[in-house]
Structure formats: structure tokens, C-alpha cells
Amino acid sequence: MKLIVQKFGGTSVAGLERIREVAGRVARTREKWERVVVVVSAMAGETDKLIEMAQALSPDPAGREVDLLLASGERIASSLLAIALDAMGVPSVSLTGGQAGILTEGTHTRARVRTIQPARILREMEAGRVVVAAGFQGVDRFDEEQTLGRGGSDLTAVALAAALEADLCEIYTDVDGVYTADPRIVPGARRLERISFDEMMELASLGAKVLQPRSVDLAAKYKLPLVVRSSFGESEGTVIMNEEAGLEAPAVSGVSCDREQSKITAVGVADRPGIAAALFGELAEKSIVVDMIIQNVSENGLTDISITVDRKGAGEAEEIMRKIHADIGASSVTRDDEVAKVSVVGIGMKSQAGVASRVFAALAGAGINIMMISTSEISISVIVNRELAETATRALHEEFIG
Numbered sequence: 001m002k003l004i005v006q007k008f009g010g011t012s013v014a015g016l017e018r019i020r021e022v023a024g025r026v027a028r029t030r031e032k033w034e035r036v037v038v039v040v041s042a043m044a045g046e047t048d049k050l051i052e053m054a055q056a057l058s059p060d061p062a063g064r065e066v067d068l069l070l071a072s073g074e075r076i077a078s079s080l081l082a083i084a085l086d087a088m089g090v091p092s093v094s095l096t097g098g099q100a101g102i103l104t105e106g107t108h109t110r111a112r113v114r115t116i117q118p119a120r121i122l123r124e125m126e127a128g129r130v131v132v133a134a135g136f137q138g139v140d141r142f143d144e145e146q147t148l149g150r151g152g153s154d155l156t157a158v159a160l161a162a163a164l165e166a167d168l169c170e171i172y173t174d175v176d177g178v179y180t181a182d183p184r185i186v187p188g189a190r191r192l193e194r195i196s197f198d199e200m201m202e203l204a205s206l207g208a209k210v211l212q213p214r215s216v217d218l219a220a221k222y223k224l225p226l227v228v229r230s231s232f233g234e235s236e237g238t239v240i241m242n243e244e245a246g247l248e249a250p251a252v253s254g255v256s257c258d259r260e261q262s263k264i265t266a267v268g269v270a271d272r273p274g275i276a277a278a279l280f281g282e283l284a285e286k287s288i289v290v291d292m293i294i295q296n297v298s299e300n301g302l303t304d305i306s307i308t309v310d311r312k313g314a315g316e317a318e319e320i321m322r323k324i325h326a327d328i329g330a331s332s333v334t335r336d337d338e339v340a341k342v343s344v345v346g347i348g349m350k351s352q353a354g355v356a357s358r359v360f361a362a363l364a365g366a367g368i369n370i371m372m373i374s375t376s377e378i379s380i381s382v383i384v385n386r387e388l389a390e391t392a393t394r395a396l397h398e399e400f401i402g
């Protein structure tokens with residue numbers, strides 16, 4: 001029996017009128033598909049509001065309380081959608097993550113999906129109901145609520161689609177597909193009809209928030225047919241699929257921009273063996289993901305080591321570096337939150353030379369200084385001053401995509 005999973009993001013369920021529209025769309029889907037599972041995010045802005053309230057009450061609220069609080073946002077949206085569907089004569093049931101069989105593990109507020117036990121969903125579908133699952137959440141072995149990190153409803157949708165062996169997973173959002181760059185930054189960005197899993201993964205993890213990176217990873221693993229579409233119209237959207245670099249593949253398929261970066265520098269570090277190992281060992285122990293690393297040329301036996309991390313982890317990373325700065329012989333530690341990462345992504349880059357020099361020339365042409373550089377097989381990223389991030393994104397889009 002054909003099964004579809006449809007996920008609706010925050011703006012798609014932002015108010016009662018939007019929820020009614022989504023219900024109408026689900027009702028139409030129901031006419032074509034025998035089994036329908038819907039995943040919803042919290043209403044637009046709700047998660048941010050809940051986080052702000054918790055932080056207003058405490059600088060360091062307990063993870064379990066934050067998770068219980070945040071999970072409520074998605075529950076409100078799922079119940080309202082089920083109520084709207086019932087009112088339209090579409091039998092439906094809303095389920096919390098735990099009721100939907102989403103079992104998690106790991107740290108509060110950034111848990112991983114351990115496994116899915118879909119028995120309840122299967123029973124509900126058997127009884128002819130549309131299942132509306134609250135996104136972004138699950139329960140751990142101790143029956144504690146956990147959330148899956150920002151943007152986690154995408155992961156809920158993909159994980160359910162994989163577990164239920166869905167024929168299609170549609171992600172409905174406020175743009176009508178994946179664009180060559182964030183259309184809010186580059187007005188001339190174009191919608192891509194399709195994009196490879198590899199490129200989508202790279203774009204997502206380098207800051208294009210249209211899909212959460214882990215959801216793309218999981219979809220690729222299960223070869224899940226995945227489409228990004230708009231809930232505001234009938235455009236075809238973007239299909240994410242397995243694709244090899246063709247001979248004609250452009251060097252760059254997309255440009256992404258991540259403003260949530262910080263740069264931390266240990267100044268005047270002793271340039272001798274074992275120093276980097278000590279520094280990065282300590283950071284790894286605290287599960288801090290270090291993105292870029294740069295070590296300056298040594299002068300008088302002293303060097304500077306700079307790293308970039310996600311801004312949310314910057315305070316902790318800085319603290320660790322300050323704590324061990326004496327051990328590694330650093331004279332001081334500095335932190336710069338005013339940086340951003342801008343990246344070009346394309347599988348065509350594998351077979352084309354000169355992409356890096358075009359990146360540097362385009363940025364130089366726009367008068368932008370590059371602080372750090374990193375590359376992967378299909379991407380080149382640079383760290384720039386945050387104020388210049390949008391100009392840099394537009395300059396690179398202009399150079400490679402036009």
C-alpha cells in the first residue's frame with residue numbers, strides 16, 4: 001500500500017488559517033494515497049519564544065525541563081492539525097514523538113534517534129486514520145522526553161519515512177525548493193529541479209537551513225525519495241536524489257552562508273610536538289566540534305592556533321582553551337563572534353581545476369578579506385567578517401551561477 005510522509009515546517013502552520021490550509025492539503029493527499037503520515041513543527045517562532053522564556057528564568061536551565069518545554073510546541077501544532085482534519089471529515093490522530101515510537105538517546109536538546117517502533121502508527125493507519133506526529137522529539141530509555149536539535153522535525157519526517165518504508169517524503173516549507181543560495185540573501189538565486197544527496201548534505205551542513213543535515217544523511221542512507229516543496233503553492237519543488245557528477249556538471253551548484261560561527265585563537269603557543277594534540281584532545285573530550293583549524297607560521301618558536309566552532313559552543317570552547325592555555329604555553333586566548341562562513345558546493349568541482357582561485361578572485365573583487373579557508377572534495381569554505389557575509393555570498397553566486 002502506498003505511503004507518503006509529509007512534513008510541514010513552522011511557517012506552514014503559523015496560525016489557524018495556515019493550519020486549515022495544511023489540513024486541506026492533507027485531505028487532498030488522502031484522496032491519492034492510501035496511507036498518510038504527517039509531521040509538524042511548532043508554529044513559527046514558538047521554539048525561540050520557549051527558549052527565551054526558559055533563559056529569562058535561569059541562565060542554565062536543566063536539560064530535561066528544556067526538552068519537555070520545547071516538545072510542547074510541536075504537540076500544540078499536531079493536535080490543532082488533527083482537530084482541523086477531523087473537522088473536515090478526515091479521520092486523524094495526533095501522536096507525541098514517544099507515542100509515534102520514536103526512541104532517542106544522547107544529550108538533552110540534541111538527542112539522536114536510536115530506533116523507531118512503528119507499531120502504534122501502523123495500527124492507526126490500519127484503522128484508516130491519518131497520523132499527525134509531533135516533530136523534533138522522542139523518548140529515551142528512561143521515558144524522558146528529548147528533542148532532536150534545531151530543525152529536528154525534518155529528521156522526524158525522514159526517520160519515520162525510512163522506518164515505514166514510505167514511497168515518498170515531502171518537506172513543505174516557505175520556499176518552493178532548494179535554491180542555488182538562500183533566496184533571502186541572493187534575490188537572483190534559482191530553484192534547482194534536483195540536487196544530489198552529497199551536495200545537499202554539504203549545503204545543509206554548511207548552513208543552508210532548508211533541510212537539517214542529519215535528515216539528509218539518513219535519507220541518503222535509506223535511498224529515500226525526498227522532495228522539498230512550498231506549502232504556499234503548487235510548485236514542483238526540488239527532488240533530492242543519487243546523482244554522479246556528469247561531464248557537464250557545473251563546478252558549483254550552490255552557495256551557502258552560516259552566520260552562527262565563532263573564531264577562537266590561542267595566541268603565542270609554544271611550537272613543539274604534542275601541543276595541538278593536548279588542545280584538541282581536551283576539546284574532543286567535551287564533545288566540541290571544531291570546524292576549521294589554522295596554525296600560523298612560527299616566529300621565535302611561538303605560533304597562533306585559531307579554530308572555528310558553532311557560536312552556541314563558543315563559550316565552552318573558549319573556557320576550555322583558557323583553562324589549558326598555560327599548559328600549552330599560550331600567552332592569551334581571544335574570541336571573535338563577528339565571523340561567518342561562506343561556502344561554494346558542487347560535485348562538478350571534483351573534475352574541474354581553478355575553482356579555488358575563482359573563489360579568491362571573486363572575494364578580492366568585492367573587497368573582502370579571507371580569514372580562514374577549508375576545503376572538502378566538493379566544497380570550498382572561507383571565514384569572513386560577519387558584516388560582509390551577505391556581500392560575499394552574492395559575489396560567489398554571481399561568479400559561479402550568475
Ligand code: ADP
Nearest residue numbers: 009010011173174178179181182184208209210
Ligand atoms: P521550516 O520552518 O519550514 O523548517 P526553515 O526556516 O527551517 O523552514 O528553512 C527554510 C528557509 O531556509 C528558507 O526560508 C530560506 O531562507 C532558508 N534557506 C537557506 N538556504 C537555502 C537554499 N539554498 N534554498 C532554499 N532555502 C534556503
Ligand code: ASP
Nearest residue numbers: 041047136150151152153
Ligand atoms: N521547532 C523546532 C525548531 O524550531 C524544530 C523544527 O522546526 O524542525 O528548531
Ligand code: MG
Nearest residue numbers: 009151209210
Ligand atoms: Mg527547518
